[in-house]
Amino acid sequence: GAVVSQHPSRVIxxxxxSVKIECRSLDFQATTMFWYRQxxxxxxxxxxxxxxxxxxxxxxxxxxxxxxxxxxSLTLSTxxxxxxxxxxxxxxxxxxxxxxxxxETQYFGPGTRLLVL
Amino acid sequence: xxxxxxxxSHVSVSEGALVLLRCNYxxxxxxxxxxxxxxxxxxxxxxxxxxxxxxxxxxxxxxxxEFKKSETSFHLTKPSAxxxxxxxxxxxxxxxxxxxxxxxxxxxxxxxxxx
Numbered sequence: 533g534a535v536v537s538q539h540p541s542r543v544i545x546x547x548x549x550s551v552k553i554e555c556r557s558l559d560f561q562a563t564t565m566f567w568y569r570q571x572x573x574x575x576x577x578x579x580x581x582x583x584x585x586x587x588x589x590x591x592x593x594x595x596x597x598x599x600x601x602x603x604x605s606l607t608l609s610t611x612x613x614x615x616x617x618x619x620x621x622x623x624x625x626x627x628x629x630x631x632x633x634x635x636e637t638q639y640f641g642p643g644t645r646l647l648v649l
Numbered sequence: 650x651x652x653x654x655x656x657x658s659h660v661s662v663s664e665g666a667l668v669l670l671r672c673n674y675x676x677x678x679x680x681x682x683x684x685x686x687x688x689x690x691x692x693x694x695x696x697x698x699x700x701x702x703x704x705x706x707x708x709x710x711x712x713x714x715e716f717k718k719s720e721t722s723f724h725l726t727k728p729s730a731x732x733x734x735x736x737x738x739x740x741x742x743x744x745x746x747x748x749x750x751x752x753x754x755x756x757x758x759x760x761x762x763x764x
Contacts (some may be wrong), residue, residue, distance in 0.1 A: 538692075566751075575756040576693075579757040588753065624694050627752075635750055636681045636700055636743060 534560050536628050538641035543615055546649055553611045553644045557627030561606035564627035566638065569597075570623040582609045606631065616648045651676040651742045655755035669717075670758050672740030675721065682723040683741040684714055684730065693739065696713040699723060710734070735762045752755045 535558040545551050547585045555565055563584045568576040580601050588601035598620075602610040609628075613620050621646050627638040654670040674680055683722050685693040694742025704716040714725045723740060740755040 536692075564750075573759075574756075576739070576754045579753055581751065623690075627693075634700075636683075636698060636752075638752065640691040643690070645690065 534558075534628075534630060534639045536562075536626065536639045536641040538624075538626055538644050540644060541642065542645040542647070544647045544649065547617050548615055550612055550614045551616055551646060553613075553624055553646075555609045555611070555628065555641055557628040557630075557639070558609045559629075560633075561631040562609075562640075563606060563631045564629040565609040566601060566627045566629075567601060567609075567611050568625045568627070570625060570643070572623075576625060579611075590617075613646065616646070618648045621648045623648055650755050651680060651744050653740045653742045653753060654754040655738075655758050657758055658756065659759050659761065661761040661763055664732055665729050668725070668734065668760065670725040670738050670740075670760065672714075672723045672725065672755060673721050674723060674740075674742045676742055676744055678744050681743045682714075682716060683743075684708065684712070684723075685739045685741060685754075686707065686710075686723045687737040687757075689736075696725070698739075709728045716733050730760075730762050732762050732764070735760055742762045 534566045537556045539554045556649040565582040567579045578587045579594045582588045582601045585639045603609040625643040627640045652675045654673045683698045686697040697706045700720045707713045712727045743752045
């Protein structure tokens, strides 16, 4: 089946630094990728929809200047948490939609655990 | 806007017993419905999905779900629980219209399997 990878799998950083998380579709082209945030023992909250070659669409309440999303190619989207603070600590999951498959087919990455000290 | 409600944040069943995880949805158009499973510190794995074909959907690992429009439900079942089924389960909905193609997740149900 289709594989989506995320890098790094976990990261610890100091408050005030920026962290970049990569999401890659390994064996398919993804025109659309989604970024989710999951708080401990909570559901997934959609942060933004990332479309290749265009600006990301952010959900209400998500700061676009805080969470920078770039989708420069059909296989890579990045999420940069700028000036991270402890409240940004969370589990970030991406998903990717295969360009040639049905719309409802999304493949999820394994997630990135971010801890901001 | 679409939404899902999962009844019970925690469900415990004995090994070998029936698993029933409840999900009700709200949607203004015929929905697409999903069940995902998440093991600790991992991403989501699709168990099954309903896309307006057969109302009884069979998924992986022996799970199945039945779409009931009259009850706006999409409950997940498995006849006999296994220890390896212990995980977090998410019900999700999407309408996939031209304006909106997001998948919205429920709050999740943690399934505990008792020996």
